Amino acid sequence: MATQIDLPPSSENSSLARHGATTLQAELQSLHALQARGDYSAAAAGAKRLLPLHPANRDLLLIEAHALRMTKQTEAALAALERLAHHHPRFSQLFLERGLCHVVLRDAPAAIADLRTAVGINPALTMGWRMLDGLYRMTGDNRSAELAARHCAHLASLPPPVVQAKVLFADDEVDAAEALIRRFLLEVGDHPEAMRLLAQIGHMRNVLDDAELLYAGVLAMVPDHHEARHEYVQVLIARHKFPQARAELEPLLKLDPTNHAHRTQAATIQVGLGDFEGVIPVYLEMLRETTGDTPDARVHRADLNLWLGHALKTEGRTDEAIDAYMAATADRPDFGDAWWSLANLKTYRFAPESIAVMRERLDAPTTADIDRVHIAFALGKALEDQGDFAGSWAAYAQGNTLHRASNGYIxxxxxxxxxxxxxxxxxxxxxxxxxxxxxxxxxxxxxxxxxxxxxxxxxxxxxxxxxxxxxxxxxxxxxxxxxxxxxxxxxxxxxxxxxxxxxxxxxxxxxxxxxxxxxxxxxxxxxxxxxxxxxxxxxxxxxxxxxxxxxxxxxxxxxxxxxxxxxxxxxxxxxxxxxxxxxxxxxxxxxxxxxxxxxxxxxxxxxxxxxxxxxxxxxxxxxxxxxxxxxxxxxxxxxxxxxxxxxxxxxxxxxxxxxxxxxxxxxxxxxxxxxxxxxxxxxxxxx
The missing domain is CATH 3.40.50.300 (P-loop containing nucleotide triphosphate hydrolases)
Incomplete structure (x- = not known):
């Protein structure tokens, strides 16, 4: 039997699981039953009745959109999905449902874009991969169709409870995913994908010793499980077991020596072992290889420049570190970690143009919470250096308040x-x-x-x-x-x-x-x-x-x-x-x-x-x-x-x-x- 992990409950979506069926939960179960029977009109009406009381509830908004699509009210379904996107912008089922709406409207490019986003967030969405397989074949993209078909085949090879638990985990229903996968393991015994999912939960919740044991068990059963090995290396890095991490990473590097994910892990291991000088050319080489102006390329370049800046700073090459950090902010102006890294040099002084960008990004609604925290602290340092102590205090106080609200310190x-x-x-x-x-x-x-x-x-x-x-x-x-x-x-x-x-x-x-x-x-x-x-x-x-x-x-x-x-x-x-x-x-x-x-x-x-x-x-x-x-x-x-x-x-x-x-x-x-x-x-x- 796989090693059991005694994990704390997730903060999201956990109160219903802990306290049993509430009135809303009972209503949701009733609406799901209506959907299962095909009574979509009643499901839509029920969701519409409850939404004024729970306007941000993810399940209600999804039920409404799905029921509207199934009753051929596609435009109304898309409007409902816009409301869902406002409250839950990274919910995979939002993009899946929107992609299906675009299929109904025969808009293949829009459907492919949304479905790709859906499976990117939640790779266990079988419906998403199945629809992508058909759309890619219809548009002549056979290579992508084959990839989608392989994903479908892989998910089809897994027991349904494992697939369901993977879907729940990817959509932050961690308690439900853990409960489901534990029941499955108790009933079935060792299963590599179920053990891998339990290890992922352990890693997310910082129960690293159990995550390490579970990944070792997965690789003992399936030595060529490359995704599990990559995740195992991440756990070993998190546990500061750098020599062991390097040994476990070696097969992946031999198999694909140009892979940036593997090379990034190798660089992190070098840093962990204190080889900052040796890691600098590694980051520079990956930066030269990261071309183009796509969002993914810009984000990757920003990350590489951040890590490069850290290594240069540690080696005392401050001017080069500043250039790297500034390059990161050029690719990602809301990259709080890069702005804070500049401030954290202590001897660096921000130009007025940089302060203006930080002020703008601090208040921008699209700035992620973690970036907002970093920018607030960086702005506090910038204003302190200018002698604006009132403004500096306000920024420091904002950053501290934001961080304290989420860190759970007792x-x-x-x-x-x-x-x-x-x-x-x-x-x-x-x-x-x-x-x-x-x-x-x-x-x-x-x-x-x-x-x-x-x-x-x-x-x-x-x-x-x-x-x-x-x-x-x-x-x-x-x-x-x-x-x-x-x-x-x-x-x-x-x-x-x-x-x-x-x-x-x-x-x-x-x-x-x-x-x-x-x-x-x-x-x-x-x-x-x-x-x-x-x-x-x-x-x-x-x-x-x-x-x-x-x-x-x-x-x-x-x-x-x-x-x-x-x-x-x-x-x-x-x-x-x-x-x-x-x-x-x-x-x-x-x-x-x-x-x-x-x-x-x-x-x-x-x-x-x-x-x-x-x-x-x-x-x-x-x-x-x-x-x-x-x-x-x-x-x-x-x-x-x-x-x-x-x-x-x-x-x-x-x-x-x-x-x-x-x-x-x-x-x-x-x-x-x-x-x-x-x-x-x-x-x-x-x-």
Whole structure:
């Protein structure tokens, strides 16, 4: 039997599934029954009666359009579909139904366009492929007809429940798709396409370990399932298993070495392994191959230029990175990620023309929500640089509000974890475990809050001949996830409560696992390396147990400066506490509370480095850091800005310059809007 995944419910269309048949659900079932009996007039009348009460309901609008088409009211059906498109513009069945209307009107080009869109969104629409097969043959496009026929044959070879579940999944009916495919697997046993769909659901919901197991099972059954292999590689990349991902991708590259999807995955793996310099010509070559002015070509070029810009920025080739990002915005003026990447250079200043484009796209109804968030943050940075602090604050506030509305952050989860860390990880607890763990002195953990000066500390250390800078490594988080288990209980979490149950052998295994898993990132072979994952401050107890010889540096910054810097930063992923003033203040207070606890139970274990001290006394701070790490002083650490290395974080451009004070008091420009932050932090942290 395929591995079962205990997944959380989807946010969309899930209330009906959870709470049983409501009045509307009963009405919809009745209308579907009328359609099944062929009583389309009654179905249309019923939908028309209910729509004033539920004008945006997807099912009602589709039932109305379908019933109107079946009663030969084609123009009325198209009008109903326009209403459906207004509320649900990416619904595959909208395009399928509209394509069928165009078939009735004998408009083959319009029918083909809509049906292609339908199957592009939802490849499991058998009717769409069947109609395309006939239309392509009628218009003489035999090659496309053969492709459509192959899709029809493939879907016909699958059990109907699998096809139905695929249709549901593609149209965001994830709960229903999962329930259906689980029932099928329980009844039938292993089936590669059913397991693949369950893996896709797991990947979408970030249940990556189960998704990985399911894909491995699919490929064990069908080794030449190229689509499943491509998706499997994506999961391995998401899990930062880059060497394994590279091995799994190799058969696809051998089979089709010019395929951009496979080459993009290969480039992502290179980036994951730290080879930014080597990936630059790969992106440039794909850009040269991406010609034409079609929408697909423009979107692909924009993506390639974005990725190219990231690699160039990381390598310190800032001017070239700017050119790449600007090229991305030229192909896609609403490409929020490209605009934010320019702002995220920190040293870049926007031209008035670019600011005008961002203002226009921020308010445009066609701009996607995710792009709107990125543009708001970019506009905030642009206006801040111009000295328009009121306008800048408004843009930052808009971006934060939009992001906070969708990120699902729950402050009490971190606070509960902190309370449990303090309860479990006492001085007596550590005293009983002296001598445990792996005595490997190689790791240097630089942790704390984001935007606290950790990149500067990393750059100082990585300028030393004995130390290698890597990146924000996920490997401690992996161990934590293993300890947490799959049944998450936020009120009574299994981790860290499970720590007292672990024996010395298990703790040592975690230390060995960490060293082994981080080895692919240590390409220079130096005796020490830096792990700059900021959130590791939550797990200092675990780090101390597993790696008692590791160095731990807490990067600390003035509360008002740090919190405001987080508020105006849009992070690529995670750090969901940063999108609201109250959330940021609560998190900062809890962070300080937890660090005070580590100082009390592990005195002298953590070196605290205040960012303002580094700025005011660079050499003294450098000597203090090196002394703590047991490293001899080297002048290169003071001249850190001359060190050539890949830097991934938002501060990458700043640490390539000599030390500067400009960022210390930037929050004061926004003081009129930051009184709630000061009050939430309290007088001890923000006097």
């Amino acid at each position: 402050p009490t989860v971190f606070e509960t974890n902190t309370r449990e860390q303090k309860r479990v990880c006492t001085a007596a607890f550590f005293a009983e475990r002296i001598g445990w763990g792996l005595d490997d002195p190689a790791p240097i953990f630089v942790l704390g809050l984001p935007r606290s000066g950790s990149t500067l500390i990393e750059q100082i250390l990585a300028s030393h001949s004995q130390v290698e800078g890597t990146q924000e490594l996920p490997d401690i988080q992996r161990i934590v996830h293993e300890l947490q288990g799959r049944e998450l209980d936020f009120d009574n979490p299994r981790y860290p409560a499970v720590l007292p149950e672990l024996d010395a052998a298990t703790i040592r295994r975690f230390g060995e696992q960490y060293i082994a898993d981080t080895m692919p990132n240590r390409v220079m072979g130096r005796p020490y390396f830096i792990d700059k994952m900021p959130n590791n401050f939550r797990h200092i107890g675990l780090i101390h147990l597993a790696l008692p010889k590791a160095r731990i540096i807490d990067a600390r910054r003035d509360a008002m400066s740090c919190c405001f810097s987080n508020f105006k930063q849009l992070f690529a992923q995670g750090q969901e506490f940063t999108y609201g003033i109250e959330d940021i203040a609560r998190y900062y207070r809890t962070y300080v509370d937890l660090m005070d606890h580590w100082d009390a139970v592990l005195p002298g274990r953590v070196l605290r480095v205040q960012h303002e001290d580094v700025v005011n006394d660079l050499e003294g701070s450098v000597r203090r850091i090196l002394d703590y790490c047991g490293l001899a002083f080297e002048p290169a650490c003071v001249e850190f800005h001359k060190t050539r290395r890949s830097v991934r974080t938002p501060s990458s451009e700043q640490v390539r310059q000599p030390i500067f004070r400009d960022g210390l008091d930037q929050w004061k420009n926004f003081a009129p809007w930051l009184e709630p932050l000061r009050a939430a932090l309290g007088p001890d942290l923000a006097p």
